[in-house]
Amino acid sequence: DVAPAADLRGIRGTPLPDGRALLVLDGRAWLFAHKSRRFTVLDVGSTSLFAYAQLVPTMDGRVLVAGGCAVLGQDRALPCAAAAGAVWFEPRTLLFSAGNNLAVARAGGTGFAGADGRVWLQGGWDASGAHATQIEKYGASSSVTLDDDGAVATRLASGAVVLAKS
Secondary structure (H helix, E strand, C coil), X not given: CCCCCCCCCCCEEEECCCCCEEEXXXXXXXXXXXXXXXXXXXXXXXXXXXXXXXXXXXXXXXXXXXXXXXXXXXXXXXXXXXXXXXXEEECCCCEEEECCCCXXXXXXXXXXXXXXXXXXXXXXXXXXXXXXXXXEEECCCCEEEXXXXXXXXXXXXXXXXXXXXX
């Protein structure tokens, strides 16, 4: 139960279906097993992983690791210059593989998996450090941005996605 890094600002994590958790920070990744309270270092290969990335579990069990801070200041705080890279993590094999770039570079924010296998990403900061206002529907072969400033997307229990704007 020792922390995987001395400075954890920007670390992101998500639970996995088997009860473990995936943690990502600055080019490194770990699995945390709650029962044994142990961290396991993962081999990230040549993939790029950044602080403040969005980690989104998908319906097929994989995790999309999207964006993050390409450059962090001394205080390691947001906003930052966001990255557009995306990486897939396969919990069954413990392998990372490169995905298509995001349509909008972003750090922070939230995301969720849609019933169609695509991932919806929203919020955070863009490459200039400004608030990312576009919602992105990220797919394995393409991404679409919805230029609807101020809109929010959420997934219903049925799997349907609702966009709302105040």
